[in-house]
Amino acid sequence: MEENNNTEIKKRKRMINKPLRLQCAVKNYNWGIVGNKSHVSRLFCLNSGTHINPNEPYAEFWIGTHESGASFLDHGGLSLKEWISKNPDVLGDRVLNKWGGDLPFLFKVLSVEKALSIQAHPDKELARTLHKSQPSLYSDENHKPEMALALTEFEALCGFISLKVTHSFISDISIRLIVLSDCMDLLLALQHSITDWLGFTYGMVILQELRNVLCTVPEIVDLVGGADAEQCFPVSEFGRSQEVKAIVESIFSQILLSSRDEICEIVSRLKWRLNLEKKKRQLTDKEMLVLRLEGQYPDDAGVLATFLLNYVKLNRGEALCIGANEPHAYIRGECIECMATSDNVVRAGLTSKHRDIDAAEV
Template structure:
């Protein structure tokens, strides 16, 4: 056997070894404070750091994006996961490298949402390239950012535009918005036939929403003051609707912000643990409260228009939005085995497996043609990649606990067994449909 052939075999053997990751945290002001935050607990366990009881912990990032890179825990000089992959892109698998190049095509986060995130949308690929070229300090990459939020707790969100029927109901029940629209236009919209004039309804929706979002700060402040006075009087006589209660809650978090009015135009969704929603490019949304696993294409592009202290780009947001109306689909996932549920969004870059293993139970994740990230969110267990003792970096590497994260190369089978308690984990990988399509 030639020496180079031996070296290639050794390289392949090394590349099959999963590696532990040290991950990044974001302390945005909308995060959950201190130990109440799942993000805080995961980051503290992952990094070995202490939790600041007065600091909000918002996002735990797992991936290669420069805004929050993960590092390979090699025991020596830290190396970013992106640089580690670049040394041997075969860890991604040939099909992934062919389609996306020598980088991880997905980004995973854990979110702890204490108060509402901005009303926002993510650009498609074409717009992302334009925005990145024009404003590289704001739009840090040229990729799109389709995403999925999988609830860890009860999770509230606004996403997509309300139906024709709900638009009519809003104009009948929210006089502050009806006044802006005008009596004549409001009456005309109320007479729209939902089945035959849906296109006209979307035009009306776009027109009204744009007018609201472009109002001056003084006009918005006056509009919200009227809304607050009316609702505070009416709640003494009746139960406020979910949207009315939400508008008051958002205004208390972001006083005189247009987001309190914009919320009436968007679908309100409450997810139970284990339910998910997917959001394509150019779809308006805002996360309100709760904790979730969020997975997306590798991008950090966000166009914001309210409910934030960060820079706004209202004109860009209005120009890019999809005015698709109706409630979003709630994803329940598909059972793979008694312990594992798979969530398959309509995006090529990612899928998510949720696994809950009772004590002493075991599960196998078969080898796949692309890379995976494994995040352990509770419990303790045994993690086996089918390696020999010589392959392990050090004794005890096969024991996993809450807060640990692994990068698993392509074509690597993983066996996991729960130890003293129930073990909870998530696997993120490239959407398996691409392996069938390529």
């Protein structure tokens, strides 16, 4: 009996140590790259042995256990989630203790031809609320922080217009200064000073960017009203970052909550003005992007809202990280994406799908 048990244990260990081939899911969303020009299509072809449809968009290739696109073992018919539940040791003690017997991340490859919606992924508290109230729209209770690594040149909107220096850079300065001193009082003083400096500087830069938007995009002022748009001008140059960010978020929300008739009129005027001005001057990158997005999503509030978001361009090998509740949109290019195991998306603009502005505001 003991010999049989030992044999079974050894057999299971050999199975665990042996690479297992997975059959993975593909998503053919209409924003994907068509035919064999897509990394996703070629990867899916190699994985599944199926032929590439030259007329079909290939948008996402999923590797993971999420029920919306679960991976299966190549032989035996078991899902990856079922196999892990039978072999939990493959996750390691730390993962098992923290996440239980399931893969704690979802891995994707994306091929983006047409812009995805302006969206945010909820934190855990909001995800639980949304799943409970609208399970058909929000299929799980998980948060969804994510990171994207560019496989090609990659364009995205990411976060509200803001300081280009990251918090990690400031933290690095703080650490370097702290290492030079054994004095606890100085350590605390430095931390407070850097935090204050970051708040002031962030506020100054985002305030200047917002003022620039309102001065150069009169259509936004016309839509939200002069009084609301001008609320940023009395703010001190040394206003705290949260005060300034709240103004940006307020204007962003007003744009998204405007009626379709209002948006149609304003976007039409914006398009007419930019097409006229490009005959006289070189449009900015953001202005050219707005015209491109208007061509993909006519009369969409997201076209105007784009002016309030950072426009980033990644080279191959560069990456960005997106936290919970952070507005973003992938514009064009191909990337590898890794995120918490969730498919929750709160859409706000650049979409024909359901928009949940109330959830986006939370």
